[in-house]
Amino acid sequence: MKNMRHVLGVTLLWVAAVTVAQPPVYLDDTKPVEDRVEDALSRMTLEEKVALCHAQSKFSSPGVPRLGLPENWMTDGPHGIRSELLWDEWSPAGWTNDSCMAFPALTCLAATWNPDMALRYGRALGEEARYRNKNVLLGPGVNIYRTPLNGRNFEYMGEDPYLASELAVPYIQGVQSCGVAACVKHFALNNQEKDRHYVDVELSDRALYEIYLPAFQAAVQRGKVWSIMGSFNRYQGQYCCHNQRLLNDILRGEWGFDGVVISDWGAVHNTLEAAYNGLDLEFGSLTDGMEFSVDNAYDDYYLSRRFLELLKSGSIPESVVDGKVRNILRLMFRTTMNRNRPYGSFKNRAHGEVARQIAEEGIVLLQNRDNVLPIQLEKIRKILVVGENAIKMMTVGGGSSSLKAWYEVSPLEGLRARIGDVAEVVYARGYASPDPPKSVMYTIPSLQTDRSADDLLAEAVALAREADYVIFVGGLNKNGHQDCEGGDRKSYSLPYDQDRLIEALAEVNPRTVVVLVSGNSVAMPWADRVGAIVEGWYCGSEAGNALAAVLTGDVNPSGKLPFTMCERLEDYHAHALNDSLVYPGVNHREVYKDDIFVGYRWSDKQKKDRRPLFCFGHGLSYTTFEYGKAVLDRKQMTAADSLRVRVSVKNTGSRAGAEVVQLYVSDLKSSLPRPIKELKGFSKVMLQPGESREVEFVLDRTSLSYFDDAKHAWVAEPGHFEVLIGASAEDIRSRAGFELKP
Structure with missing residues (x-):
């Protein structure tokens, strides 16, 4: 009995000690995320840190079991949750319970011109991903439609950066409301599939910032996206998955991105560049990204054994891997380590x-x-x-x-x-x-x-x-x-x-x-x-x-x-130049000589005999709509002001229908060449027969600005502008002018 009391006493003391001990901050989700990140990071070995930076299977990366940190599981999108694959192969795993709901391709979503539909799309997709215990959905895709030959255009949101931005943001918000990270892709300039693994894209900074980056920037700064995927191609001589300009200077430096940069599958090529140039999580090395791969090759990834060796030798400071791990931990705490994330549903x-x-x-x-x-x-x-x-x-x-x-x-x-x-x-x-x-x-x-x-x-x-x-x-x-x-x-x-x-x-x-x-x-x-x-x-x-x-x-x-x-391929600017250097590139080099004049921005400059077969923003209805005059709340504004534009729309037909009212802005005289007009607002309104509604838009300096390469800044140049209200890029129903004062 004496011995039993002694054992019991020791046990009670041990329990008491456990009871009063404070849990690790990283497990306490009442603490700020950044405190949890630092606490978890401080407990990790160098080997555990490096392991977090690369895949352990075709679609997962490891956690830290010793610390209770879970694995990250990716799933292909952006139109549905992909079926399970074998751990180490591209072959289907043969599950019988992984059949998903297939949603329309993103070109169809873009054609709704309806941000509410994008939000519902993202939420439904996020619920399916969450149910399948995926914490990163690889979508949406927001690359710009530059040529109709691009085999992957169906996954993207069209030719206009403003439209793509306005639909990508609610899609991302819908996905992430389910505790699943959206992963906007492919960053950046992945505008063709031909030679996608090697082509080096050259373009002006103006085209980069005005056409090819806005949807990504909106995803980061307005959508607060938690992850982003690099692209296969090169830009300024560097592969985009470890590109100093894109990932460090622009994404993190200019936009303040605090999420995870994930490589496209098989798009990493160099350990030192991957270490220093913004990549956090490497997938698919020793593979062509679709079918070919080497089994059990994860220790041979660029951010695996060779990365660890350089860290241990001091050739790369430990602060480099710490930066990557902070981003990955932040992703975990926003998703799998968030006990308040909803459960989701599947095949609903x-x-x-x-x-x-x-x-x-x-x-x-x-x-x-x-x-x-x-x-x-x-x-x-x-x-x-x-x-x-x-x-x-x-x-x-x-x-x-x-x-x-x-x-x-x-x-x-x-x-x-x-x-x-x-x-x-x-x-x-x-x-x-x-x-x-x-x-x-x-x-x-x-x-x-x-x-x-x-x-x-x-x-x-x-x-x-x-x-x-x-x-x-x-x-x-x-x-x-x-x-x-x-x-x-x-x-x-x-x-x-x-x-x-x-x-x-x-x-x-x-x-x-x-x-x-x-x-x-x-x-x-x-x-x-x-x-x-x-x-x-x-x-x-x-x-x-x-x-x-x-x-x-x-x-x-x-x-x-x-x-x-367009009626002919030659009516698209990338093909009108009849220059292989413009598309598809020569010796892995491609120059975007079409610059900012993509899509309707180019069509607007053509003669009548080269007008599009069906223009941007075009779409008929079984009813008819009548537009009133555009009314501005002021005729002059400064860069600090906003301008309100109102226009009435009436259903003049015999059945209910929805109309997309489109607002374009034209800079009547500028120092640099500008498109004749650019989309800067739209609103989809449902009207019963005979019903009228007033639609309002708000313009500010960003609606009037162009990107000045020399100043590396957005410039709203004083002068005269015009608002154009239309049912499409060519069906303009009303115009109104105003002046931007210095």
Whole structure:
């Protein structure tokens, strides 16, 4: 008994000691994050610090188990949560519970011109990532649409830096509200896939700051994004994942970024540059970023063993790794170490509703001759649906954005579900693409056919003669050298001889509607021969339902183009110069001689015979809108003032609809060449028939400024300006002038 009392007494003393001891600050989430970061950092060995700076698997990096610090788990986006891969390989892990909701591609989100939709998109995506216990979502992508040949344009938000900024910020806020870090990408100048691993981009500082950086800056300073991904390409001779100018001088120095810089997979090339030039977390070395890799190579990464050796020898001071670890710890405390982060949800029907609404708002009605659309259901008996894209899965393929979708409603399925009770819906293939090469990352169901192109065309044309409507669903797909990571398109034309098929269909049926499924502009030599043209994007799980709702008029289309659609490839500035140095580069060197004149900024300067086929901001409706005069609250302002612009909009048609009111600013005379006009505001308003609403915009000096290379500063130059209010970049409804005083 005496011995028992002694043991019990020792135990009680030990418990008492534990009870009164203070927990580590890094575990106490009532303490400021920076205190927690410093406390955790002070407890780590050099080996533990270095381990945090590189991957341990294809999509995770280690924590510090000894200190209770968790691993970081990344997931590809930006359109859905990628299925699980094997630890050390690109092959699927074979899980049965990792099928996600597929959301519309970001080109479609941009076409909504609706920040509220971007917020809902980000929140739904964040909830799915959180449920799967991912703490970094690799998205959104905000690289600028410079050429329609870029295979990855479908993942981005168009050609205009202001539009991309206004939609990226709420997307990021939505994701991060779920305790998941958004990772804006690809920083920077990743505007093509051809030669993406090596091309060295040269451009003026003015083009860099006015066109290619604003969306990233907005993500950092307004969206407060917690992580950012570098790009494969080079800038000023250095790879962008360890680039002194981009990462140290601009990102952290000028913008004050306090998050984590993550490499793109396989985009790190040098230990010393990676150590000193702003990179925090290395992924995918000894890989091409998509398929090829070396197993169990993590100790050979540039920020792994060789980094540790240089630190131990004193060749690199420990303060360098401490800076990286602080950023990584900050990420942990904002995500996995935040006990108040919500739990999230997965494969949620509410997420399907979000996906459908984004798709419905993003689909763009480009042309509608003789009011062919909406389909008059009471007057039809038979509809013919033609085209491989009416049945082809579009949630798979395309590279790292490929998804294992919970479900995907095809255009044919959506039309049959909506129309099948009132009319016969028949299908003809019309054309066929070859099955893409097999990939270790995804499997695309085979649509292989032995029928000849002539046979497929003849069948479709014969059926078209008897149909009340022909709905042709074509465009591009996620095969290599189309809308696909790793390579650019090889032609501006539609692939698989679709032009010939469309022309043949239009010749026998005037009610031919062309639906383009794509993330890029294409040539449309048949545009004046078809009744209607619809840009249907890659709309994810609810693609077919959303398309059917727009075509039948259940939803009034309100999408507007986030990029210019030109008649010819040569009408884009990067191609107008007919200079390989401008695109795609010569000997891994590329010079952006198109400078600030990208998209509508270039189209505005062209003669009438070179106007776009469909301009930036264009999109039709099944109703009509009347604009009032733009009214300014002052005729003069200084750089310290703000200017309010008001304009009334009225729905003058017979059905409810939404209109995107666009505000452009024109500097009537400036010291440096400027675009004729630039987007500086927009507002999407829903109006009932006969309803009017006043829309207000606020302009300040940033709305009037250009970037002066010589001064390395934004300059609002005194002089006369004009506000232009329009329904698109070319459909200007009202103008008003004012003066900026010194």
